Amino acid sequence: MFEVQNQPPPLEPYNLFASDAVLGDAVQREGAGWAKSELTALGATLGKPETIRLGFDANKFTPQLRTFDRYGHRLDEVEFHPAWHELLTIALAAGLHSSPWAEPKPGAHVARAAGTYMLGQVESGVYCPIAMTYGSVPTLRHAPAIASEWLPRIFSRDYDRNFRPVKQKTSALLGMGMTENQGGSDLRTNTTRAEPAGDGSFRLHGHKWFMSAPMCDAFLVLAQLPKGLSCFLMPRWTPDGERNAIQILRLKDKLGNRSNASSEVEFHGAFAQLIGEEGRGIPTIIEMGSHTRLDCCIGSSGLMRQAVAQAIHHARYRTAFQKKLIDQPLMTNVLADLALESEAATVLTMWLARAYDEDNEAAQVIRRVVTPAAKFWICKRTPFVTYEAMEVLGGSGYIEESIMPRLYREAPVNSIWEGSGNIMCLDVLRAIERTPNAVDVLRHELGGGKDARLKDATSTLEKRLAARDRNDESQARALVRDLIVALQGALLTRHAPTAVSDAFCASRLHAEAGSAFGMLPRGVDFRAIADRAAPRN
Ligand SMILES: Cc1cc2nc3c(=O)[nH]c(=O)nc-3n(C[C@H](O)[C@H](O)[C@H](O)COP(=O)(O)OP(=O)(O)OC[C@H]3O[C@@H](n4cnc5c(N)ncnc54)[C@H](O)[C@@H]3O)c2cc1C
DSSP: OOOOOSOOOOSOSOOTTTTOHHHHHHHHHTTOGGGHHHHHHHHHHHTSHHHHHHHHHHHHSOOEEEEEOTTSOEEEEEEOOHHHHHHHHHHHHTTTTTHHHHSOOTTHHHHHHHHHHHHHHHOSTTHHHHHHHHHHHHHHTTSHHHHHHHHHHHTOOSOOOOOSOGGGOSOOOEEEEOOBTTBSSOGGGOOOEEEEOSSSOEEEEEEEEEEEOTTSSEEEEEEEETTEEEEEEEESBOTTSOBOSEEEEEEOOOSSOTTSOEEEEEEEEEEEEEESSTTOHHHHHHHHHHHHHHHHHHHHHHHHHHHHHHHHHHHHHOEETTEEGGGSHHHHHHHHHHHHHHHHHHHHHHHHHHHTTOOSHHHHHIIIIIHHHHHHHHHHHHHHHHHHHHHHTGGGGGSTTSSHHHHHHHTTHHHHTTSOHHHHHHHHHHHHHHSTTHHHHHHHHHTTOOOHHHHHHHHHHHHHHHSGGGGOGGGHHHHHHHHHHHHHHHHHHHHSOHHHHHHHHHHHSSTTOSSSSSOOOTTOOHHHHHHHHOOOO
């Protein structure tokens, strides 16, 4: 038997919060310093070997659809491995599905963002129902009577895995059904229709091409009424305690996100209640969308953080050509460049989360304009980061026993769902056009930096934002990228060590930026940047 040599120890146990300097600083800065002890405890729980194992198990033993029972009665149930339920138990106990609504206070959205950022690093599939439940609350509040019935269970931290009417449960999770076969981005093409039942409720007939986490207790769904597309709450059980007429046709065979079930469904007269005004379905459900888009930024930043942590950890232990990998100059450059991308995403995301805690004009503009912009750019960068980080581990990074293949498969999903890349960029154009003072607020946020490269980039961007052709759709991606990279530069210049902000401005604020990682110019303190991002166990 050969002796195993030159292999790093697994990165476990470790504390995902205490070992992440960038996250810790951001939490403090963005107003959630009070949550540090809770986040430290959650970071320790998530970094235990047994919790990390749950993520692997939930992805290996994937959800199974049970359409019928043995006698032919419809069940429409999805069975999950116990690991899935254990992860949800951890997530709910930490309040990641609803704490900012249940216990509102300054910094609450930031604290919750930090928690979900860590959860997604261990397992991203469970993040889906957590994100949708979090996002559903402002939309549900459009119907106060329905909200008062559901919110106490949505606010509960006691996860209840049972499939039964919500009144018999300790807690509730919510999903959403918007996308139909003939059109997902263009929601006006939805054909699902609602009929009044005569008692104030409605019956829904139609289908949804994607409805994730179908074992949620209820869904916010779009359906047509005479005045147009409207938003409904559709529970899995009717008020009479019968299974609602929601048929799960099949589960999607997905690239990643495999622990989570995503389904195709049909509604055959399913019980539902109107949320908000008839015909105002899109604006009503879009409030949910804004929060779930924030979650896409959080989830993708977390994926990048996990990939970079694993890569740096590996490079600190593995030797090649008589040196630790982290000490090989070209590898140090790659690691530093990856760490920059991760830090920029984290700092931007946590700053954005703060805008959800505040209600002034600047916060409103940031929520409306920067949320889709950040979703576009952060989610677009994640596949590149996870791929490059995988390569740091060499062949072992390609093997399923490491977390890297799972991170890589997960990486594209946040860019596709909840508004794909182009849709986000078009939304940014619309938001800038329609939000009063958007350009002034952005100018203020971008300003004040002393770095000459940043000043140049900002003044070019300001000219483009003021130009008459700023709504040219064909250039929307370039505009949004430049906006986000400039914002990241501004935030890092304000808050990160000089080595980090200097390297970011040197490598990201020019036209050729963004090809492969590891091309930082000479003079950058590669090692200082990589060491800052190193996880410790
Ligand atoms: C894992 C997963 C889970 C999901 N879960 C849910 C869920 O729970 N609930 C739900 O409702 N949906 C869900 N979705 C669906 C997802 O939100 C949609 O797939 C997405 O919104 C895109 O819609 P579409 O697939 O119909 O693509 P299309 O709308 O056909 O778009 C295809 C492409 O065209 C681009 N495009 C569209 N219009 C324009 C334009 N005007 N200009 C330029 N480009 C354009 C889009 O950006 C996209 O890249 C899920 C998807 C995935 C992959």
